[in-house]
Amino acid sequence: MGATKYVYDFSEGNASMKPLLGGKGANLAEMTRIGIPVPQGFIVTTQACVYYSANGAYPEGMEQEINDHLKALEKLTGKTLGDPKNPLLLSIRSGAVFSMPGMMDTVLNLGLNDETVAGLAAATGNKRFAYDSYRRFISMFGDVVMGVDPQAFEEELWAKRDEVGAKVDTDLTADDLEDLCDRLKGVLKAGAGESFPNDPMKQLHLAIVAVFKSWDNHRAKVYRRTQGIPDDLGTAVNVQSMVFGNKGETSGTGVAFTRDPSTGENAFYGEFLMNAQGEDVVAGVRVPRPLPEMEQVQPENLKKLYEIRETLEKHYRDMQDLEFTIEDEKLYMLQTRNGKRTAPAAFKMAVDMVAEGLISKDEGLMRIDPAQLDQLLHPRLDPKQELNVLAKGLGASPGAGVGTAVFDADEAEELGSKGRPVILIRWETNPDDIHGLMHSQGVITSHGGMTSHAAVVARGMGKPCIAGVQDMKVDDKAKTATIGAVVIKEGDWVSMDGATGRVFLGQAKLVPAGEDENMSAVLGWADEVRRLRVRTNADTPEDARVARTFGAEGIGLCRTEHMFMQQERLPHVQAMIMSDTTEEREKHLARLLPFQREDFDGIFRAMEGLPVTIRLLDPPLHEFLPSYVDTMLELQRLQLTGASAAEIAKQEALAAKVKSLAEANPMLGTRGCRLGIQWPEIYAMQVRAIIEAAADVMASTGKMPHVEIMIPLVGFEQELKLMRQLTIDTAEQVLAERKVKIDYTIGTMIEVPRAAVTADQIANQADFFSFGTNDLTQMTLAFSRDDAEGKFLTHYLSTDLLKANPFEKLDQQGVGQLIAMAVQKGRSVKPNLKTGICGEHGGEPTSVKFCHRTGLNYVSCSPYRVPLARLAAAQAVLEEKAADKKAGD
């Protein structure tokens, strides 16, 4: 067995080698392969990084491999690393398998030292350029490799500018920069405790190790967790000969998207800056110019860019995100990758590319991240309200945001994680702000452009972003943002429209969004492909109607407890609970009957014969009474403040009832079918209301409602047997009274672990199983959601003990095993048992795909998640096909 190869020339690789070479490296190799101009170099593999992470050292022989590839590169470029006459300069960039923009480290201009900088000046005839490159290198190396606070270098630069009266960096002369380089080396030594390394080979290896290490930095870990990227992949390191966009006015740099990433329009979309390095564009330090303006300075290169755009889109069959640099009028491509896009853009591109014949419908379906759909369906600013525009910036990521102003990422996380809506306002953002962005409703920056950090990350997260609000002065020490005479202070309400770039003061009203035609087209394809049915959770006719507009094919969960909570009903509910006898309870239940019947009537009409699963009363009865502590406090207050004996006696009676119903662990107490078993009259009333409503609706519309009655919290077959009999007895009595026939089925929630484990017994009594994954998760994990979130669960997530919140993403290894077991056992008894899921997971893509793989019949989710579930369900089919094909190969 030969030694592992850890280093590849660009010419040795191709796009399929991503796992080994990383995304960036593989694409550089691929571009090289198809004749696109790329500055040459080599790639240290992800495996080398994994080895380094585990062992803290290079694999044996790799140093020599690097040296050999460097030699080859020197030969190819005709330059030599450290050559005082004509030095080879290198860029050292991370490149992971999955894109993690800005998360890991980069070092540019490597190879410069006091000798080579002079050589560079001589070779280019541009001393200012040489020292500008040098000072950038010292700062970046000091920050990334030596761990010095970058602010210290920035301050030294500003001090120098003040000293010589330079307004902007370009006002600094070559001599100013030469002096600055010395001073920056002083800053580096002071910060790092050791001197700047002059030896370029030493620089190279230190930089490679720094990139390896940056794989495990905090922000990269956080990012991977939010994106579900495994921690054990490692990053490749791209060592590439430098080209300079900052060599003078015939040089420049830019970024572009082959289509508009915001709208999806099929138009070349990009920005450039002359005499600048790439970081200047991305970081938003200078405001870049739109691509078409390049016509004015380098029309030939613009034409070449158009050709490359065409070539790359055809080659990759997807919208590309490009980086380029022009050095002395010569164009080089530095990167290509599939571009991030907003949800509307994703739909438009998919529809257009299918129409163009570039991709198939199945590919079009796979191009859309279902999670992105969420943003499209998120509420928009109500167009009917009067809103005063406070300021305008670039509409960098669409969507509406309303929240209180915060000026710091930690604060944003602090408040946002507690469910408080915040808008993050920054001069610009950087990768250290990622946790704040995650917890904000949106982000507004005074600097930066459409491709700035804030814009790219916000689009990725589906959050609204307004970038480059130039009229806004942000003071993050004072925590204010000033726009003319208006000062936004921390805690002030701010609203934003990320599509138009408008910022508003105050708390704007939001309205639900609808589908656009591209989304409808793609969801139409999804409906043709998917096998899973998609239902909605809806408790009201209004919810039911909204969900149907999103394509819901039925109601998977209609909760009846919210109906009990309404103002005009609660007194009857409370009187029923306070009753001492069955007769008394029945009297109060009789008063509730018409209300319940009316609820179901509306829902059956809205669903027009689609299936409606109604869950009988589930929560413990004490939820309908005042809390125990409030009741006791009121009693003590009456006693201590000399209330009348009658008042005290009344409160004592209430307190006694509340106490008798109080529970140590209500989640595991008298709820669900345990109510119906102890007080059958409650469920009997509900069943009567359901069947009467169904009969009424059938009589008036001529269409039979599709009724499914669901018994909650069953753990034992006998429980369901009893409640099934009660339901049948009551329903048959109503049908006999009404002299009609209505079909109905009776099923159960599977939400108690025991029900999953004994599903072969429970299936004997059930026409369907609906997995209540919220409660099943609580019990299987022993996680009370009320007590976990904001407490230990938050701790677990923040320390990486858990990768995802199990209440958002189904815990497939734990809860999922129980679901799979229940499906298998249930169907061993009833092969056609209908199964579905009605927890919140029914609207989360990975969970929907799990449901498909596990063979469920349907998922049910909140109305706004229905489109997402339709898409995820289709993708599950396509992923299955792909896996089958692969297995067959």
Add this chain to the structure above:
Amino acid sequence: MGATKYVYDFSEGNASMKPLLGGKGANLAEMTRIGIPVPQGFIVTTQACVYYSANGAYPEGMEQEINDHLKALEKLTGKTLGDPKNPLLLSIRSGAVFSMPGMMDTVLNLGLNDETVAGLAAATGNKRFAYDSYRRFISMFGDVVMGVDPQAFEEELWAKRDEVGAKVDTDLTADDLEDLCDRLKGVLKAGAGESFPNDPMKQLHLAIVAVFKSWDNHRAKVYRRTQGIPDDLGTAVNVQSMVFGNKGETSGTGVAFTRDPSTGENAFYGEFLMNAQGEDVVAGVRVPRPLPEMEQVQPENLKKLYEIRETLEKHYRDMQDLEFTIEDEKLYMLQTRNGKRTAPAAFKMAVDMVAEGLISKDEGLMRIDPAQLDQLLHPRLDPKQELNVLAKGLGASPGAGVGTAVFDADEAEELGSKGRPVILIRWETNPDDIHGLMHSQGVITSHGGMTSHAAVVARGMGKPCIAGVQDMKVDDKAKTATIGAVVIKEGDWVSMDGATGRVFLGQAKLVPAGEDENMSAVLGWADEVRRLRVRTNADTPEDARVARTFGAEGIGLCRTEHMFMQQERLPHVQAMIMSDTTEEREKHLARLLPFQREDFDGIFRAMEGLPVTIRLLDPPLHEFLPSYVDTMLELQRLQLTGASAAEIAKQEALAAKVKSLAEANPMLGTRGCRLGIQWPEIYAMQVRAIIEAAADVMASTGKMPHVEIMIPLVGFEQELKLMRQLTIDTAEQVLAERKVKIDYTIGTMIEVPRAAVTADQIANQADFFSFGTNDLTQMTLAFSRDDAEGKFLTHYLSTDLLKANPFEKLDQQGVGQLIAMAVQKGRSVKPNLKTGICGEHGGEPTSVKFCHRTGLNYVSCSPYRVPLARLAAAQAVLEEKAADKKAGD
């Protein structure tokens, strides 16, 4: 396929046909087969009862079958049913597969009517006897078959006695009884709404149906539930020719045990009454005479009884419970069955019979019901206290009882089920009192003997019983018992010693029991046979010592939270909880360290190198603070009563902390390893205390403690991985400080369903699994024990929805499946993974046997249950062997 045979003559059956013929019938057949004198008859099978229960009618052809067998019986006896000259009279008795004494119905003297009674009088020349039989038959038939309140017949009898001035029943003349018969028929017609049926065939079939129906009466169902007897077995019906013990002074009846059922002594033990029917002995209406006194009246029959005793014990190889009747000096055996016995008797008999060569040790082990062991180990009256004996009766069932007096079974159940100790005091008990007996600490009766209902049932339940306290007058209307000048009223404390028959006034002190030599011998055999190790749950050195005297082989669960609750420690615990910083917490933890170390030191010394599993802190921290409601009430009280600002501020601070820690469902909240993960300093302190104590004990005793550290409430591998590392880091630090080496292992509780489902992952981090079946039951069933018992669980048990309390008997179908899955998955990764159970189920026989079958290494239970677990573990091995043998046959 031929028609099913539903009726068998005694001569057609044998002892192995119990499932079909019931216990009594099969034994009557067996006695017939081996030549013991038995009044002949036939048996209607249990299958007929099952058919009747389901269909409400006889199976086709069965009526004819009965008639055919009746004809054969008439031929055999030379008597004919309904023959006015020489009538055949029948007894109709239930006979289930498992003995259910007194639970179902019996009809005697069937066949009597106004004509046959005269024939009986003529044939026997004893008119008084004939009418006495007739009046008994009318009453019994009215009660059992026609559903008339038996009290009504009893009152009529008393009225007649008063009328003629008869002190006892035997004072009534033949004419008195003839008149009484007419009056009883009037009572029957008034109560039942129809006349007494004169047709003996009608009587026969009505009685058979009544016995079938009695299978499903309430008390029978309750009894079956307590005994774990399935509801679908049905009862057989024994139709047997009557013999009369009440035919005059040459007739009699009696019951006997082939050995003493109370002590186990190898001595013939019985009671008889001349001129009486069997019910007179069992019901305790007349006080019977001890068997040896039969020498004085019928020495020949006594000799025959001794011979039969010998024959039957040899034949059945177990102590027999016999019923006999002498009719005109001719001896008949009416029943034989394996006799119930007290726990001490069971041990003595097993040891004696093995010594006698009657049975093998394995058989001896199987002869003892582990549940019975419980009574033997229950506390005894402290012999050191001065006790004044109030009265003395028969020591009918041993054991000490202390409780408040109750005079009615419902009241006993009411109080007893709430955990209040009660002593049930009755004139006599009957099967309707069974629920009251179940919930009492003991029972005292003023009537009846050693074989009375109260005595038999109490022995079966392992409860103390004193029968026949003749000096005591019980008035169950007034709810008093009067003994001389002393009146015991409801609610007065009473103490009793069921072994000596002594009754005391007041609340006596109890002390723990110990093993006797027979028990030790049997447990010695058990230890040779069993594979399961038996450990104990012990939190203190004292518990540990007690458990070792009972044979505990280690501690399976040492909880550390009780150590936190002790008075001198709680302030430090509370200060630790109130701390805002890690440093502050560590300061208070340092104060707790010496206490914890001392706790572990004592336990390690007590266990002398046996394994000790210590669970790190488990309960939520708010358990160590005042309750939320109390804190808020105190705050309001301070506010409303003008307390100082400082007092209020202090209480507000406490309230804020209590509120921040309050949980909606503490069972599923921040507890177990979630404490150690968020505040590692707590677990670090505990591990330090454990290892320091182990080092101290090793240094001073030279013997290395066997330390097992257990992490509670693990649901994810990563949780255990972190806590394992914390434990190792801390332990290694202590060992380095002390410069010693102590072996320790680290394992986890499996109590969260997810842990069971993902046991193959968790096993990677665990040296052992200990199933915490209390919590695993709570979570798997969604049964909060605090909220279930006394509420829905009590409802479920009382309505038969559940057969057993899952917190007492392991729910093998639900929780058991998770345990089996966890063992299998855990061992798939670590074939030698040590597994045990430490919930309360570790001391319940069926659960212990489940643990054996599932392949666990040990069970752990409370100290007093250790012997029970040793025995059950041995029986599990023997049952497995028997099953293997059967499967191999």
